Amino acid sequence: MSTSHGKSPGLLRQPKAVWAVAFACVISFMGIGLVDPILPALADSLDATPSQVSLLFSSYLIVTAVAMLFVGWISSRIGAKRTMVAGLAVIVVFAALAGATGSINGIVGFRAGWGLGNAMFIATSLAVIVASASGGFSGAIILYETALGLGIAVGPLLGGELGAISWRGPFFGVAVLMAVALVATLVLVPSTPKPERPTSPIAPLKALRHRGLLTMGIMALLYNWGFFTMLGYAPYPMELEAHQLGLVFTGWGLLVAAFSVFFAPRLQARYGTAPVLYANLFGLAVVMAVIAAGVETPTVVIVAVIASGAFIGINNTLTTQAVMLVSPVERPVASSAYGFLRFIGGGLAPYVAGKLADATDLGVPFYLGAATFLLAIPVLASGHRLLVRAERSTGDDEPVGPSLVPVGRTAEPGSRPVVVAVGPHDRAAAVVDAAALLARATDxxxxxxxVRQTAVVEEQAVDTETDEQARAAVGAHLDRLAAQGVRATGRVLTVVGDHAAAG
Structure with missing residues (x-):
């Protein structure tokens, strides 16, 4: 007997705090795709080379990567809301400064500051939106995913529309929208408690000593190398204006969002995480090779980039899922370690691509991107057994996958109990009481x-409740059942959730 874990009474019936954070998420997720439509315009207006303009990605992502190592430490000391608010404020300031500057070096520098704010925001936003949700976390997770999809899809469109007016437009647009989100967050989002134990600033680096986490992190680094090579350099051979580039990358973003939310969980459920990732990485390598071979034909590049959105959407979801499955450390620490490697790969790729393009021709960076996608396959294969064991809840090498821990006294040997599985929602007591009637009837x-679940969305993972809260919930059920004269035992099942599990 079971009930849907964390099922909310209604997707739209969420507190204003959840909507405030969701709005901020939309604007935040616009950040990367927003600048794609204006890359050629920036190069022309500021008399910069494509390799110089590519540093907008490199500075942003490398700072984000390094900051990911320390954001958990900061958040554990001042709380998730304060960390998120600080991140929003940093984004507002540096986005406005990027729009106001008149040099490519200035924009690159201010994008680095933007990356710091981005790390502070994305590392805490999922935790805040889950903590602010009512009636369970599933509705909040779906809203977070929706915000992510909207941001990815709308970012290039907004960048193209504002960029058609001026290359400064997208930067000022983000600053204004983030300022609105900042005010809404300050007013509507309640304070969040600090964790009972502060996180060590070196915990993410120490976590990389675990083979499974390191393997998946390196695979993510290689994947993001290819991904950001495409994102940073594909606009140039398309030979389109800002508005047209915005439409192209909006089509790409729609596929990313759709395949991330709707198709990836279904493919994972049917074929397993590893097989889908193998096929997906190979597909991305083929797409990148097509871009490289057809770099002189804009139509080929446009079609290939849009099509890549399907593969990227699947990969973004399942890579994070794989990391959380094999990770033996706390989920926020694993997320920070993974984010560090992931964004480092994304940050270095545009810089190297620029140097290669300057020294050779524009097709070479894309061939290198295809090679990194292919190289990610054997890296993933080296951790195949660990990943498969985690999915099957077996394995002895590292404590991965779901865990089932008794609370209180254990069941008598040979007993055949009625089992009821519930999550942290407002109908849990009623479900347990209904199961108690069945237990009485069958003696x-x-x-x-x-069920204590880790919610996973993109590169973020958050525990929906602490271990202490889960144990307390079991204890409350057992106390109530004891008062009713029902023989009962309890366990806490810790699992890694995904998009499908949220519903």
Missing amino acids: SPLEVVH
Whole structure:
């Protein structure tokens, strides 16, 4: 007997705080795709080479990567809301400064500051939106995913429209919208408690000593190398104006969002995480090779870039899922370690691509991107057994996958209890009481399994409740059942969730 974990009474019936954070998420996720439509215009207006303009990505992503190592430490000391608010404020300031400057070096520098704010925001936004949700976390997770999809899809469109007016437009646009989100967050989002134990600033680096996490992190680094090579350099051979580039990358973003939210979980459920990732990485390598071979034909590049959105959407979802499955450390720490490697790959790729393009021709960076996608396959294969064992909840090498921990006394040997699985939602007690009636009718003991889930969205992962909260919930059920004269035992089942699990 079970009930949907964390099912909310209604997707739209969420507190204003959830909507405020969701709005901020939309604007934040615009950040990367927003500048794509204006890359050629920036090069022309500021008399810069494509390799110089590519540093807009490199400075942004490298600072984001390094900051990911320390954001958990900061958040554990001042709280998630304060960290998120500080990140929003930093984005507002540096986005405005990027729009006001008149040199490519100035924009690159201010994009670095933007990257710091981005790290502070994305590392805490999922935790805040889950903590602010009512009636369970599933509705908040779906809203977060929707915000992510909207940001990815709308970012290039807004960048193209504002960029058609001036290359400064997208920067000022983000500054204004983020300022609105900042005010809404300050007013509507309640304070969040600090964790009971502060996080060590070196915990993410120490976590990379675990083979599974390091393997998946290196695979993500290689994947993001290819991904950001395409994102940073594909606009040039398209030979389009800012508005047209915005439409192209909006089509790409729509595919990213759709395949991330709707198709990736279904493919994973049917074929497993590893097989889907193998096929997906190979598909991305083929797409990048097509771009490289057809770099002199704008139509080929345009079609290939849009098509790549499907592969990227799947990969973004399943790569994070794989990391969380094999990680033996706390989820926020694993997320920070993974984010560090992921963004480092994304940050270095545009810089190297620029140097290669200057020294050779524009097709070479794309061939290198295809090679990194292919190289990610054997890296993933080196951790194949660990990933498969984690999915099957077996394996002895590292404590990965779901865990089932008793709370209180254990069941008697040979007993055949009625088992009820519930999550942290407002109908849990009613479900357990209904199971108790069945246990009484069959003269059987009752075992209460409380499901404690890690919600995973893109590169972010957050525990929907602490271990102490989960144990307390089981204890409350057991106390109530004891008062009713029902023989009962309890367990906490810790699992890694995904998009499908959120519903």
